[in-house]
Amino acid sequence: MVCKVVKVGGAVVEDPLAREGFLKAFSAVEGEKILVHGGGRSATKLSADLGMETVMVEGRRVTDEAMRKVVTMVYGGLVNKEIVASLQSLGVNAAGFTGADLSLVKSRKRPPVEIGGEVVDFGYVGDVVSVNAVALKKLMDMGIVPVLAPLSFDPGQGLLNTNADTMAGEVAAAMAGDSEVELVFCFEKEGVLDSEGKVIPEIDGPLYEKLRSGGVVSCGMIPKLDNAFGALARGVKSVRITDTGNLNGGTLIHG
Amino acid sequence: MVCKVVKVGGAVVEDPLAREGFLKAFSAVEGEKILVHGGGRSATKLSADLGMETVMVEGRRVTDEAMRKVVTMVYGGLVNKEIVASLQSLGVNAAGFTGADLSLVKSRKRPPVEIGGEVVDFGYVGDVVSVNAVALKKLMDMGIVPVLAPLSFDPGQGLLNTNADTMAGEVAAAMAGDSEVELVFCFEKEGVLDSEGKVIPEIDGPLYEKLRSGGVVSCGMIPKLDNAFGALARGVKSVRITDTGNLNGGTLIHG
Numbered sequence: 001m002v003c004k005v006v007k008v009g010g011a012v013v014e015d016p017l018a019r020e021g022f023l024k025a026f027s028a029v030e031g032e033k034i035l036v037h038g039g040g041r042s043a044t045k046l047s048a049d050l051g052m053e054t055v056m057v058e059g060r061r062v063t064d065e066a067m068r069k070v071v072t073m074v075y076g077g078l079v080n081k082e083i084v085a086s087l088q089s090l091g092v093n094a095a096g097f098t099g100a101d102l103s104l105v106k107s108r109k110r111p112p113v114e115i116g117g118e119v120v121d122f123g124y125v126g127d128v129v130s131v132n133a134v135a136l137k138k139l140m141d142m143g144i145v146p147v148l149a150p151l152s153f154d155p156g157q158g159l160l161n162t163n164a165d166t167m168a169g170e171v172a173a174a175m176a177g178d179s180e181v182e183l184v185f186c187f188e189k190e191g192v193l194d195s196e197g198k199v200i201p202e203i204d205g206p207l208y209e210k211l212r213s214g215g216v217v218s219c220g221m222i223p224k225l226d227n228a229f230g231a232l233a234r235g236v237k238s239v240r241i242t243d244t245g246n247l248n249g250g251t252l253i254h255g
Numbered sequence: 256m257v258c259k260v261v262k263v264g265g266a267v268v269e270d271p272l273a274r275e276g277f278l279k280a281f282s283a284v285e286g287e288k289i290l291v292h293g294g295g296r297s298a299t300k301l302s303a304d305l306g307m308e309t310v311m312v313e314g315r316r317v318t319d320e321a322m323r324k325v326v327t328m329v330y331g332g333l334v335n336k337e338i339v340a341s342l343q344s345l346g347v348n349a350a351g352f353t354g355a356d357l358s359l360v361k362s363r364k365r366p367p368v369e370i371g372g373e374v375v376d377f378g379y380v381g382d383v384v385s386v387n388a389v390a391l392k393k394l395m396d397m398g399i400v401p402v403l404a405p406l407s408f409d410p411g412q413g414l415l416n417t418n419a420d421t422m423a424g425e426v427a428a429a430m431a432g433d434s435e436v437e438l439v440f441c442f443e444k445e446g447v448l449d450s451e452g453k454v455i456p457e458i459d460g461p462l463y464e465k466l467r468s469g470g471v472v473s474c475g476m477i478p479k480l481d482n483a484f485g486a487l488a489r490g491v492k493s494v495r496i497t498d499t500g501n502l503n504g505g506t507l508i509h510g
Contacts (some may be wrong), residue, residue: 046328049305069333073301077332077435079323085355085413095356100340102350104397142393144357151336158340 003032003140003179004247007168008186010038012244013079022186022244023083027090029247031101032140032179035094035173036148038164039079043071057120063161068124071161072098075149084147094145099152100159101124104168107152107160126152126160128167131174152155159167165224168232176235183231184247185224191241191250192221204228228253258395258434260262260437262423263441265293267499268334277441277499278338282345284502287395287434289426290349290402293419294334297327312375314478318416323379326416327353329405330388339402349400354381354407355414357390360422362407362415381415383422386429390407418480424486428429431490438486440497446496446505448474458508461485483508 006026012018026035040061044054047070055062063071078094087094099105107126112119139146148171150164165185172183191199195216203211208225211217217225228239232255242250261281267273281290294317299309302325310317320324335351342349354360364382367374394401403426405419420440427438446454450471460473463480466472472480483494487510497505 072336073328073332075332076336077328077330081327081331081353081355081414084353085408088355088358088408089413093357095350095352097350098336098339100336100343100347100351138397153340155342155344158344159336210316225274 001032001179003034003175004029004182005034005036005168005172005175006184006186006247007036007164008038008184009164009188010040010042011188012186013037013039013083018244019166020086020108023086023090025245025247027087027092027209030106034140034146034148034165036082036137036150036168036171037075037079037083038150039075041199042079043067043074046070049152055114057122059160060122060125060163062120063123063125064123068159068161072159075151076159080149085168087145087147092145093143094147095139096147096149098159099162099167102132103153103155104132104135104148105152105156105170106130106132107162109154109157120140121235124156124157124160126151126154126162127137128162128170131171133174133177136171136175139177145177146159155167165227166195169227172231172236173234176237180242181236181240183228183236184242185228185241186244186246186247188243190243192217192225199249203251208253225253256287256434257437258289258430259284259437259439260289260291260423260427260430261439261441261502262291262419263293263499264419264443265295265297265442268292268294269296269337272340273443273499275341276318277344278341280348280500280502282342284391288400289391289395289418289430290338290400291405291426291508292330292334292338293424294330294404294407297334298322298329301325301329312370314344314375315377315380315418316416317375318378318380320379323414323416327406327414330406331414335402335404342402347400348398349402351402351404352405353414353420354417357387358408358410359387359390359401359403360407360425361385361416362409362417364409364412364415379412379415381409381412381417383417383425388429388432391426391430392433395460409465420482427486427491428489431492434449436491437493437495438483438491440499441497441499441502442485443498445498447472447480455506458506460510463508480508
Protein backbone atom coordinates (compact mmCIF):
# COMPACT_ATOMS: atom_id res chain seq x y z
CA MET A 1 0.00 0.00 0.00
CA VAL A 2 1.30 3.45 -0.93
CA CYS A 3 0.66 6.35 1.43
CA LYS A 4 1.47 10.00 0.74
CA VAL A 5 2.21 12.29 3.65
CA VAL A 6 1.95 15.84 2.36
CA LYS A 7 3.17 18.84 4.31
CA VAL A 8 1.97 22.24 3.23
CA GLY A 9 3.47 25.43 4.60
CA GLY A 10 1.91 28.49 6.11
CA ALA A 11 2.59 30.78 3.16
CA VAL A 12 0.42 28.50 1.02
CA VAL A 13 -2.47 27.80 3.41
CA GLU A 14 -2.74 31.41 4.47
CA ASP A 15 -3.20 32.74 0.93
CA PRO A 16 -6.77 31.84 -0.14
CA LEU A 17 -5.89 31.49 -3.84
CA ALA A 18 -2.73 29.45 -3.29
CA ARG A 19 -4.59 27.28 -0.79
CA GLU A 20 -7.42 26.62 -3.22
CA GLY A 21 -4.95 25.53 -5.90
CA PHE A 22 -3.07 23.32 -3.50
CA LEU A 23 -6.20 21.68 -2.10
CA LYS A 24 -7.38 20.87 -5.62
CA ALA A 25 -4.04 19.20 -6.36
CA PHE A 26 -4.18 17.37 -3.02
CA SER A 27 -7.74 16.20 -3.60
CA ALA A 28 -6.61 14.63 -6.91
CA VAL A 29 -3.96 12.46 -5.18
CA GLU A 30 -5.02 8.81 -5.45
CA GLY A 31 -4.80 6.34 -2.59
CA GLU A 32 -4.06 6.89 1.08
CA LYS A 33 -2.93 10.34 2.10
CA ILE A 34 -2.36 12.46 5.15
CA LEU A 35 -2.07 16.25 5.18
CA VAL A 36 0.09 18.11 7.72
CA HIS A 37 -0.19 21.89 7.68
CA GLY A 38 1.59 24.89 9.16
CA GLY A 39 0.12 28.26 10.04
CA GLY A 40 2.85 30.30 11.69
CA ARG A 41 2.10 33.54 9.90
CA SER A 42 -1.53 33.48 11.05
CA ALA A 43 -0.40 32.81 14.61
CA THR A 44 1.98 35.76 14.43
CA LYS A 45 -0.79 37.95 13.01
CA LEU A 46 -3.33 36.99 15.69
CA SER A 47 -0.70 37.56 18.39
CA ALA A 48 0.01 41.01 17.00
CA ASP A 49 -3.72 41.81 16.84
CA LEU A 50 -3.91 40.83 20.52
CA GLY A 51 -0.94 43.03 21.36
CA MET A 52 1.35 40.08 22.04
CA GLU A 53 4.96 39.97 20.99
CA THR A 54 6.18 36.99 18.98
CA VAL A 55 9.63 35.76 20.00
CA MET A 56 11.43 33.43 17.60
CA VAL A 57 14.76 31.71 18.38
CA GLU A 58 16.45 29.97 15.45
CA GLY A 59 13.19 30.04 13.53
CA ARG A 60 11.21 28.43 16.38
CA ARG A 61 8.41 30.15 18.26
CA VAL A 62 8.78 30.66 22.00
CA THR A 63 5.43 29.47 23.31
CA ASP A 64 4.27 30.80 26.68
CA GLU A 65 0.78 30.11 28.04
CA ALA A 66 -0.84 32.94 26.06
CA MET A 67 0.95 31.89 22.87
CA ARG A 68 -0.14 28.28 23.44
CA LYS A 69 -3.75 29.49 23.37
CA VAL A 70 -3.04 31.39 20.16
CA VAL A 71 -1.51 28.41 18.35
CA THR A 72 -4.28 26.12 19.63
CA MET A 73 -6.84 28.51 18.16
CA VAL A 74 -5.01 29.16 14.91
CA TYR A 75 -3.50 25.75 14.09
CA GLY A 76 -6.14 23.51 15.70
CA GLY A 77 -9.11 25.73 14.87
CA LEU A 78 -8.86 28.30 12.11
CA VAL A 79 -6.35 26.82 9.67
CA ASN A 80 -7.22 23.17 10.29
CA LYS A 81 -10.98 23.56 10.07
CA GLU A 82 -10.92 25.88 7.05
CA ILE A 83 -8.81 23.26 5.22
CA VAL A 84 -11.18 20.47 6.30
CA ALA A 85 -14.24 22.44 5.16
CA SER A 86 -12.62 23.19 1.77
CA LEU A 87 -11.64 19.54 1.29
CA GLN A 88 -15.16 18.38 2.18
CA SER A 89 -16.53 20.84 -0.39
CA LEU A 90 -14.13 19.23 -2.91
CA GLY A 91 -15.52 15.79 -2.06
CA VAL A 92 -12.60 14.62 0.11
CA ASN A 93 -13.74 12.96 3.35
CA ALA A 94 -11.34 14.92 5.56
CA ALA A 95 -11.20 15.07 9.34
CA GLY A 96 -8.94 17.45 11.22
CA PHE A 97 -6.88 16.43 14.22
CA THR A 98 -4.24 17.66 16.61
CA GLY A 99 -1.80 15.32 18.31
CA ALA A 100 -4.18 15.16 21.28
CA ASP A 101 -7.08 13.71 19.28
CA LEU A 102 -6.84 9.91 19.65
CA SER A 103 -3.39 10.64 21.15
CA LEU A 104 -2.19 10.66 17.54
CA VAL A 105 1.12 12.46 18.20
CA LYS A 106 2.62 12.27 21.66
CA SER A 107 5.50 14.50 22.64
CA ARG A 108 7.61 15.63 25.56
CA LYS A 109 7.90 19.27 26.60
CA ARG A 110 11.31 20.50 25.56
CA PRO A 111 13.56 21.36 28.52
CA PRO A 112 15.41 24.72 28.39
CA VAL A 113 18.38 24.51 26.00
CA GLU A 114 21.59 26.45 25.67
CA ILE A 115 21.83 28.35 22.38
CA GLY A 116 24.83 30.55 21.69
CA GLY A 117 25.75 30.72 25.36
CA GLU A 118 22.23 31.64 26.51
CA VAL A 119 19.62 29.40 28.09
CA VAL A 120 16.41 29.46 26.04
CA ASP A 121 13.13 28.11 27.40
CA PHE A 122 10.87 27.48 24.42
CA GLY A 123 7.95 26.96 26.79
CA TYR A 124 5.07 24.81 25.54
CA VAL A 125 7.00 23.24 22.69
CA GLY A 126 6.98 19.48 22.22
CA ASP A 127 9.49 17.05 20.77
CA VAL A 128 7.66 14.11 19.21
CA VAL A 129 7.93 10.84 21.12
CA SER A 130 5.50 8.62 19.22
CA VAL A 131 2.93 8.65 16.43
CA ASN A 132 -0.19 6.48 16.70
CA ALA A 133 0.22 4.87 13.27
CA VAL A 134 -2.39 2.19 14.10
CA ALA A 135 -5.11 4.82 14.62
CA LEU A 136 -4.09 6.74 11.47
CA LYS A 137 -4.24 3.49 9.49
CA LYS A 138 -7.69 2.65 10.88
CA LEU A 139 -8.98 6.10 9.94
CA MET A 140 -7.63 5.71 6.41
CA ASP A 141 -9.14 2.21 6.18
CA MET A 142 -12.48 3.93 6.85
CA GLY A 143 -11.84 6.22 3.87
CA ILE A 144 -10.96 9.18 6.07
CA VAL A 145 -8.23 11.65 5.05
CA PRO A 146 -6.52 12.91 8.24
CA VAL A 147 -5.55 16.58 8.33
CA LEU A 148 -3.02 17.22 11.10
CA ALA A 149 -2.34 20.52 12.83
CA PRO A 150 1.21 21.02 14.17
CA LEU A 151 0.23 20.49 17.81
CA SER A 152 1.44 17.47 19.72
CA PHE A 153 0.31 16.12 23.06
CA ASP A 154 2.04 15.49 26.36
CA PRO A 155 -0.46 13.85 28.77
CA GLY A 156 1.06 15.74 31.68
CA GLN A 157 1.25 19.10 29.90
CA GLY A 158 -1.54 19.19 27.33
CA LEU A 159 -1.12 20.53 23.82
CA LEU A 160 2.38 21.48 22.72
CA ASN A 161 3.56 23.50 19.74
CA THR A 162 5.54 21.39 17.25
CA ASN A 163 7.23 22.32 13.99
CA ALA A 164 5.08 21.16 11.06
CA ASP A 165 8.03 19.88 8.96
CA THR A 166 9.20 17.78 11.90
CA MET A 167 5.67 16.51 12.51
CA ALA A 168 5.28 15.48 8.86
CA GLY A 169 8.64 13.66 8.98
CA GLU A 170 7.67 11.82 12.17
CA VAL A 171 4.26 10.83 10.76
CA ALA A 172 5.86 9.60 7.52
CA ALA A 173 8.46 7.56 9.42
CA ALA A 174 5.78 5.99 11.63
CA MET A 175 3.60 5.04 8.65
CA ALA A 176 6.63 3.52 6.87
CA GLY A 177 6.38 0.40 9.01
CA ASP A 178 3.21 -0.58 7.21
CA SER A 179 3.14 1.20 3.86
CA GLU A 180 5.38 2.49 1.11
CA VAL A 181 5.49 6.14 2.12
CA GLU A 182 6.22 9.19 0.01
CA LEU A 183 6.73 12.38 1.98
CA VAL A 184 5.94 15.55 0.04
CA PHE A 185 6.99 19.02 1.19
CA CYS A 186 4.87 21.59 -0.62
CA PHE A 187 5.95 25.19 -0.60
CA GLU A 188 6.12 28.34 -2.75
CA LYS A 189 9.02 27.28 -5.00
CA GLU A 190 9.11 24.66 -7.72
CA GLY A 191 11.64 22.47 -5.94
CA VAL A 192 15.29 22.52 -4.93
CA LEU A 193 16.92 24.99 -7.29
CA ASP A 194 20.44 24.99 -8.71
CA SER A 195 22.61 28.09 -8.98
CA GLU A 196 20.82 29.08 -12.21
CA GLY A 197 17.43 28.83 -10.55
CA LYS A 198 16.50 25.60 -12.34
CA VAL A 199 14.82 22.71 -10.53
CA ILE A 200 17.16 19.82 -9.71
CA PRO A 201 14.97 16.82 -10.63
CA GLU A 202 16.67 14.23 -8.39
CA ILE A 203 18.99 14.30 -5.40
CA ASP A 204 20.60 11.34 -3.67
CA GLY A 205 23.02 11.32 -0.74
CA PRO A 206 26.25 11.82 -2.71
CA LEU A 207 24.76 14.61 -4.84
CA TYR A 208 23.50 16.36 -1.69
CA GLU A 209 27.01 16.32 -0.23
CA LYS A 210 28.34 17.81 -3.47
CA LEU A 211 25.64 20.50 -3.67
CA ARG A 212 26.12 21.38 -0.05
CA SER A 213 29.90 21.59 -0.10
CA GLY A 214 29.67 23.61 -3.35
CA GLY A 215 27.36 26.09 -1.62
CA VAL A 216 24.69 25.50 -4.26
CA VAL A 217 21.92 24.75 -1.77
CA SER A 218 20.65 27.79 0.12
CA CYS A 219 20.66 28.02 3.90
CA GLY A 220 16.85 27.87 4.07
CA MET A 221 16.84 24.64 2.14
CA ILE A 222 19.36 22.80 4.33
CA PRO A 223 16.99 21.95 7.24
CA LYS A 224 14.40 20.74 4.72
CA LEU A 225 16.95 18.46 3.04
CA ASP A 226 18.33 17.24 6.36
CA ASN A 227 14.77 16.44 7.36
CA ALA A 228 14.26 14.62 4.04
CA PHE A 229 17.37 12.45 4.43
CA GLY A 230 16.42 11.79 8.05
CA ALA A 231 13.05 10.46 6.89
CA LEU A 232 14.73 8.24 4.27
CA ALA A 233 17.00 6.81 6.97
CA ARG A 234 13.85 5.89 8.93
CA GLY A 235 12.25 3.88 6.13
CA VAL A 236 10.40 6.51 4.09
CA LYS A 237 10.68 5.46 0.42
CA SER A 238 11.13 8.90 -1.12
CA VAL A 239 10.75 12.58 -0.37
CA ARG A 240 9.61 15.23 -2.77
CA ILE A 241 10.09 18.98 -2.47
CA THR A 242 7.72 20.75 -4.81
CA ASP A 243 5.34 23.63 -5.29
CA THR A 244 1.63 23.45 -4.68
CA GLY A 245 0.40 22.91 -8.22
CA ASN A 246 2.21 19.66 -8.97
CA LEU A 247 2.49 17.12 -6.17
CA ASN A 248 4.31 14.76 -8.56
CA GLY A 249 6.87 17.30 -9.74
CA GLY A 250 9.69 19.24 -8.16
CA THR A 251 12.74 17.54 -6.71
CA LEU A 252 12.70 13.84 -5.83
CA ILE A 253 15.00 12.86 -3.00
CA HIS A 254 15.93 9.22 -2.54
CA GLY A 255 18.58 7.06 -0.90
CA MET B 256 -27.35 -0.08 22.81
CA VAL B 257 -27.54 2.98 25.06
CA CYS B 258 -25.88 6.21 23.94
CA LYS B 259 -25.56 9.37 26.00
CA VAL B 260 -25.35 12.70 24.23
CA VAL B 261 -24.07 15.22 26.76
CA LYS B 262 -24.18 18.96 26.17
CA VAL B 263 -22.05 21.15 28.40
CA GLY B 264 -22.40 24.90 28.40
CA GLY B 265 -19.87 27.66 28.09
CA ALA B 266 -19.99 28.74 31.73
CA VAL B 267 -18.78 25.26 32.69
CA VAL B 268 -16.11 24.67 30.06
CA GLU B 269 -14.65 28.13 30.43
CA ASP B 270 -14.03 27.79 34.18
CA PRO B 271 -11.01 25.49 34.60
CA LEU B 272 -12.18 24.06 37.95
CA ALA B 273 -15.78 23.47 36.85
CA ARG B 274 -14.52 21.96 33.61
CA GLU B 275 -12.21 19.57 35.41
CA GLY B 276 -15.06 18.39 37.64
CA PHE B 277 -17.37 17.95 34.69
CA LEU B 278 -14.82 16.07 32.58
CA LYS B 279 -14.17 13.67 35.46
CA ALA B 280 -17.91 12.98 35.70
CA PHE B 281 -18.14 12.61 31.93
CA SER B 282 -15.16 10.26 31.79
CA ALA B 283 -16.94 7.99 34.31
CA VAL B 284 -20.02 7.58 32.08
CA GLU B 285 -20.16 3.96 30.87
CA GLY B 286 -20.93 2.97 27.31
CA GLU B 287 -21.25 5.06 24.17
CA LYS B 288 -21.17 8.80 24.62
CA ILE B 289 -20.86 12.00 22.63
CA LEU B 290 -19.96 15.40 24.06
CA VAL B 291 -21.27 18.65 22.55
CA HIS B 292 -19.84 21.85 24.01
CA GLY B 293 -20.50 25.57 23.88
CA GLY B 294 -18.00 28.38 24.26
CA GLY B 295 -19.86 31.64 23.69
CA ARG B 296 -18.24 33.54 26.52
CA SER B 297 -14.75 32.79 25.22
CA ALA B 298 -15.80 33.92 21.74
CA THR B 299 -17.14 37.17 23.18
CA LYS B 300 -13.93 37.66 25.15
CA LEU B 301 -11.64 37.06 22.15
CA SER B 302 -13.79 39.40 20.04
CA ALA B 303 -13.48 42.10 22.69
CA ASP B 304 -9.70 41.56 22.91
CA LEU B 305 -9.59 42.05 19.12
CA GLY B 306 -11.67 45.22 19.38
CA MET B 307 -14.71 43.62 17.75
CA GLU B 308 -18.24 44.25 18.90
CA THR B 309 -20.46 41.25 19.71
CA VAL B 310 -24.04 41.65 18.52
CA MET B 311 -26.63 39.27 19.96
CA VAL B 312 -30.26 39.10 18.81
CA GLU B 313 -32.59 37.00 20.96
CA GLY B 314 -29.60 35.32 22.55
CA ARG B 315 -28.05 34.38 19.19
CA ARG B 316 -24.74 35.73 17.94
CA VAL B 317 -24.70 37.71 14.69
CA THR B 318 -21.80 36.12 12.81
CA ASP B 319 -20.09 38.20 10.13
CA GLU B 320 -16.89 37.02 8.39
CA ALA B 321 -14.60 38.25 11.20
CA MET B 322 -16.84 36.67 13.86
CA ARG B 323 -16.88 33.41 11.89
CA LYS B 324 -13.08 33.31 12.20
CA VAL B 325 -13.38 33.98 15.92
CA VAL B 326 -15.88 31.16 16.54
CA THR B 327 -13.88 28.79 14.32
CA MET B 328 -10.79 29.52 16.43
CA VAL B 329 -12.54 29.42 19.79
CA TYR B 330 -15.07 26.61 19.35
CA GLY B 331 -13.17 24.44 16.85
CA GLY B 332 -9.72 25.16 18.28
CA LEU B 333 -9.32 26.41 21.81
CA VAL B 334 -12.32 24.97 23.65
CA ASN B 335 -12.60 21.76 21.65
CA LYS B 336 -8.92 20.84 21.75
CA GLU B 337 -8.45 21.73 25.42
CA ILE B 338 -11.37 19.42 26.26
CA VAL B 339 -9.93 16.67 24.05
CA ALA B 340 -6.49 16.99 25.66
CA SER B 341 -8.01 16.86 29.17
CA LEU B 342 -10.11 13.80 28.29
CA GLN B 343 -7.07 12.04 26.81
CA SER B 344 -5.17 12.78 30.02
CA LEU B 345 -8.09 11.17 31.90
CA GLY B 346 -7.80 8.06 29.72
CA VAL B 347 -10.79 8.78 27.46
CA ASN B 348 -10.03 8.21 23.77
CA ALA B 349 -11.56 11.50 22.63
CA ALA B 350 -11.41 13.10 19.19
CA GLY B 351 -12.68 16.60 18.50
CA PHE B 352 -14.76 17.49 15.47
CA THR B 353 -16.72 20.29 13.90
CA GLY B 354 -19.68 19.66 11.61
CA ALA B 355 -17.27 19.91 8.65
CA ASP B 356 -15.09 16.98 9.76
CA LEU B 357 -16.48 13.88 8.00
CA SER B 358 -19.43 16.17 7.10
CA LEU B 359 -20.79 15.19 10.51
CA VAL B 360 -23.33 18.02 10.79
CA LYS B 361 -24.60 19.64 7.62
CA SER B 362 -26.57 22.85 7.74
CA ARG B 363 -28.02 25.61 5.61
CA LYS B 364 -27.11 29.25 6.06
CA ARG B 365 -30.02 31.00 7.70
CA PRO B 366 -31.70 33.58 5.45
CA PRO B 367 -32.42 37.02 6.96
CA VAL B 368 -35.45 36.85 9.26
CA GLU B 369 -37.92 39.42 10.53
CA ILE B 370 -37.76 39.89 14.29
CA GLY B 371 -39.97 42.48 15.95
CA GLY B 372 -40.55 44.31 12.69
CA GLU B 373 -36.85 44.44 11.76
CA VAL B 374 -34.97 42.29 9.27
CA VAL B 375 -32.05 40.55 10.99
CA ASP B 376 -29.27 38.90 9.02
CA PHE B 377 -27.51 36.51 11.38
CA GLY B 378 -24.76 36.05 8.80
CA TYR B 379 -22.77 32.80 8.96
CA VAL B 380 -25.27 30.95 11.12
CA GLY B 381 -26.45 27.50 10.12
CA ASP B 382 -29.69 25.60 10.69
CA VAL B 383 -28.96 21.88 10.90
CA VAL B 384 -30.10 19.85 7.91
CA SER B 385 -28.61 16.43 8.68
CA VAL B 386 -26.35 14.60 11.10
CA ASN B 387 -24.05 11.83 9.84
CA ALA B 388 -25.15 9.24 12.41
CA VAL B 389 -23.46 6.43 10.47
CA ALA B 390 -20.04 8.07 10.81
CA LEU B 391 -20.59 8.87 14.51
CA LYS B 392 -21.60 5.24 15.11
CA LYS B 393 -18.49 3.97 13.27
CA LEU B 394 -16.25 6.20 15.38
CA MET B 395 -17.88 4.93 18.58
CA ASP B 396 -17.56 1.33 17.37
CA MET B 397 -13.80 2.05 17.20
CA GLY B 398 -13.91 3.12 20.85
CA ILE B 399 -13.67 6.82 20.00
CA VAL B 400 -15.54 9.42 22.05
CA PRO B 401 -16.58 12.26 19.69
CA VAL B 402 -16.35 15.80 21.07
CA LEU B 403 -18.37 18.18 18.90
CA ALA B 404 -17.88 21.93 18.59
CA PRO B 405 -21.01 23.97 17.77
CA LEU B 406 -20.01 24.59 14.15
CA SER B 407 -21.98 23.07 11.32
CA PHE B 408 -21.12 22.82 7.64
CA ASP B 409 -22.76 24.06 4.48
CA PRO B 410 -20.74 22.76 1.47
CA GLY B 411 -21.40 25.99 -0.41
CA GLN B 412 -20.65 28.31 2.52
CA GLY B 413 -18.14 26.55 4.75
CA LEU B 414 -18.34 26.50 8.54
CA LEU B 415 -21.44 27.99 10.14
CA ASN B 416 -22.12 28.99 13.72
CA THR B 417 -24.81 26.82 15.34
CA ASN B 418 -26.33 26.91 18.81
CA ALA B 419 -24.84 24.13 20.94
CA ASP B 420 -28.17 23.13 22.57
CA THR B 421 -29.74 22.77 19.13
CA MET B 422 -26.75 20.81 17.87
CA ALA B 423 -26.95 18.41 20.82
CA GLY B 424 -30.69 17.91 20.23
CA GLU B 425 -30.12 17.21 16.53
CA VAL B 426 -27.29 14.76 17.24
CA ALA B 427 -29.41 12.96 19.86
CA ALA B 428 -32.38 12.71 17.50
CA ALA B 429 -30.18 11.36 14.70
CA MET B 430 -28.62 8.72 16.97
CA ALA B 431 -32.08 7.65 18.21
CA GLY B 432 -32.66 5.67 15.02
CA ASP B 433 -30.09 3.14 16.13
CA SER B 434 -29.68 3.41 19.89
CA GLU B 435 -31.57 4.20 23.05
CA VAL B 436 -30.48 7.79 23.52
CA GLU B 437 -30.37 9.87 26.66
CA LEU B 438 -29.72 13.55 26.08
CA VAL B 439 -28.11 15.34 29.04
CA PHE B 440 -27.95 19.13 29.35
CA CYS B 441 -25.26 20.04 31.87
CA PHE B 442 -25.16 23.53 33.27
CA GLU B 443 -24.47 25.51 36.44
CA LYS B 444 -27.71 24.64 38.31
CA GLU B 445 -28.78 21.36 39.84
CA GLY B 446 -31.74 20.92 37.51
CA VAL B 447 -35.12 22.48 36.80
CA LEU B 448 -36.04 24.25 40.02
CA ASP B 449 -39.49 24.83 41.54
CA SER B 450 -40.61 28.11 43.09
CA GLU B 451 -38.83 27.19 46.32
CA GLY B 452 -35.56 26.55 44.51
CA LYS B 453 -35.80 22.76 44.88
CA VAL B 454 -35.00 20.40 42.03
CA ILE B 455 -38.06 18.91 40.32
CA PRO B 456 -36.98 15.28 39.89
CA GLU B 457 -39.24 14.39 36.94
CA ILE B 458 -41.23 16.31 34.35
CA ASP B 459 -43.58 14.87 31.75
CA GLY B 460 -45.69 16.74 29.17
CA PRO B 461 -48.73 17.44 31.37
CA LEU B 462 -46.57 18.61 34.29
CA TYR B 463 -44.61 20.91 31.96
CA GLU B 464 -47.86 22.54 30.81
CA LYS B 465 -48.86 23.04 34.44
CA LEU B 466 -45.48 24.47 35.49
CA ARG B 467 -45.41 26.74 32.50
CA SER B 468 -48.95 28.09 32.85
CA GLY B 469 -48.32 28.57 36.57
CA GLY B 470 -45.23 30.64 35.80
CA VAL B 471 -43.07 28.29 37.86
CA VAL B 472 -40.50 27.72 35.12
CA SER B 473 -38.23 30.68 34.46
CA CYS B 474 -37.90 32.31 31.04
CA GLY B 475 -34.35 31.04 30.60
CA MET B 476 -35.47 27.46 31.17
CA ILE B 477 -38.29 27.48 28.61
CA PRO B 478 -36.11 27.10 25.46
CA LYS B 479 -34.19 24.28 27.19
CA LEU B 480 -37.43 22.46 28.02
CA ASP B 481 -38.91 23.08 24.57
CA ASN B 482 -35.71 21.64 23.13
CA ALA B 483 -36.02 18.65 25.47
CA PHE B 484 -39.62 17.88 24.48
CA GLY B 485 -38.69 18.37 20.83
CA ALA B 486 -35.97 15.71 21.21
CA LEU B 487 -38.44 13.32 22.90
CA ALA B 488 -40.87 13.79 19.99
CA ARG B 489 -38.05 12.75 17.63
CA GLY B 490 -37.33 9.45 19.36
CA VAL B 491 -34.90 10.39 22.13
CA LYS B 492 -35.74 8.17 25.13
CA SER B 493 -35.18 10.73 27.90
CA VAL B 494 -33.63 14.11 28.58
CA ARG B 495 -31.85 15.15 31.74
CA ILE B 496 -31.14 18.70 32.90
CA THR B 497 -28.50 18.60 35.59
CA ASP B 498 -25.36 20.20 36.97
CA THR B 499 -21.87 19.09 36.12
CA GLY B 500 -21.10 16.92 39.11
CA ASN B 501 -23.88 14.38 38.68
CA LEU B 502 -24.76 13.30 35.16
CA ASN B 503 -27.38 10.91 36.58
CA GLY B 504 -29.08 13.48 38.78
CA GLY B 505 -31.06 16.66 38.22
CA THR B 506 -34.40 16.67 36.43
CA LEU B 507 -35.43 13.76 34.21
CA ILE B 508 -37.75 14.69 31.36
CA HIS B 509 -39.73 11.99 29.63
CA GLY B 510 -42.80 11.56 27.45
